[in-house]
Amino acid sequence: MEKPPILSIRNLTKNFGGLVAVDNVDLDIYPGEVLALLGDNGAGKSTLIKCVSGVHSHNSGSITFQGEEVRFSSPIDARNRGIETIYQDLALANNLDVASNVFLGREKEKKYLGGLVRSLDDEFMRDCSAEALKSLHVELPSLRSPIETLSGGQRQAVAIARAVYWDAGLMIMDEPTNNLGVPEQKKVLELINTLRERGVPVILISHNLPDVFAVADRLAVMHRGRKVTEKKISETNSEEVVQYMVGALDDTRETEMAG
Numbered sequence: 001m002e003k004p005p006i007l008s009i010r011n012l013t014k015n016f017g018g019l020v021a022v023d024n025v026d027l028d029i030y031p032g033e034v035l036a037l038l039g040d041n042g043a044g045k046s047t048l049i050k051c052v053s054g055v056h057s058h059n060s061g062s063i064t065f066q067g068e069e070v071r072f073s074s075p076i077d078a079r080n081r082g083i084e085t086i087y088q089d090l091a092l093a094n095n096l097d098v099a100s101n102v103f104l105g106r107e108k109e110k111k112y113l114g115g116l117v118r119s120l121d122d123e124f125m126r127d128c129s130a131e132a133l134k135s136l137h138v139e140l141p142s143l144r145s146p147i148e149t150l151s152g153g154q155r156q157a158v159a160i161a162r163a164v165y166w167d168a169g170l171m172i173m174d175e176p177t178n179n180l181g182v183p184e185q186k187k188v189l190e191l192i193n194t195l196r197e198r199g200v201p202v203i204l205i206s207h208n209l210p211d212v213f214a215v216a217d218r219l220a221v222m223h224r225g226r227k228v229t230e231k232k233i234s235e236t237n238s239e240e241v242v243q244y245m246v247g248a249l250d251d252t253r254e255t256e257m258a259g
């Protein structure tokens with residue numbers, strides 16, 4: 001028996017003026033799975049996940065997370081509810097150090113003199129961040145250096161450590177291996193596997209099909225805003241997926257023709 005989905009998207013539509021970026025999409029993600037979201041540039045992948053992560057507000061349809069219908073007012077709102085997102089242009093504060101990023105928006109304070117004086121508990125935040133990174137087998141040169149001095153892969157690791165530390169219910173990664181060297185791409189894929197082992201479901205947007213076939217359990221393909229197919233990785237292959245991505249195959253169209 002299948003467990004209920006962590007996230008259920010139903011009839012979701014998002015317009016930008018006259019442009020329908022996401023067109024009536026249904027999508028479910030289950031506990032402990034890695035779901036790849038594929039499609040050509042402009043297919044609507046980023047817009048869809050930005051509706052889930054509180055960047056955009058959808059025009060119609062619904063999003064149900066952990067059994068409750070949600071509509072987040074901001075990315076912080078979504079994050080506080082347990083949805084961590086790594087965007088193409090990472091949501092980290094580049095001038096802050098690693099620990100500050102792990103605790104961004106949720107800083108730990110310490111109080112003196114019966115609460116009259118407050119300051120940030122840097123030591124606590126650094127220890128917890130170090131612990132989270134260690135549990136992921138990630139080594140960074142220093143937790144005190146600003147994020148901007150880290151490599152792309154190290155920044156991904158910090159974002160993932162944040163998700164692990166805060167016990168995220170869902171991790172969304174939009175093109176996480178873009179602009180990374182090969183060893184760092186490998187590390188990010190390992191981290192995705194670690195998240196799955198810990199039961200954190202992952203939505204992975206990627207145009208790198210070998211990555212997708214290496215790490216995902218299931219995939220969904222979008223074309224011009226619509227979801228055109230959804231398949232288990234074991235039931236498809238790259239050639240077929242490309243056919244869906246370019247619009248040559250479309251399960252919804254076949255249903256229409258059959259009906």
Ligand SMILES: Nc1ncnc2c1ncn2[C@@H]1O[C@H](COP(=O)(O)OP(=O)(O)O)[C@@H](O)[C@H]1O
Nearest residue numbers: 016019021039040041042043044045046047048
């Ligand atoms: N903020 C925006 N304002 C207007 N149009 C947008 C915006 N974001 C995306 N779009 C448009 O929506 C469509 C889907 O874009 P996007 O979701 O970024 O696709 P993908 O991530 O699959 O490449 C594209 O036509 C894009 O130009």
Ligand SMILES: [Mg+2]
Nearest residue numbers: 045046047174
């Ligand atoms: Mg995109």
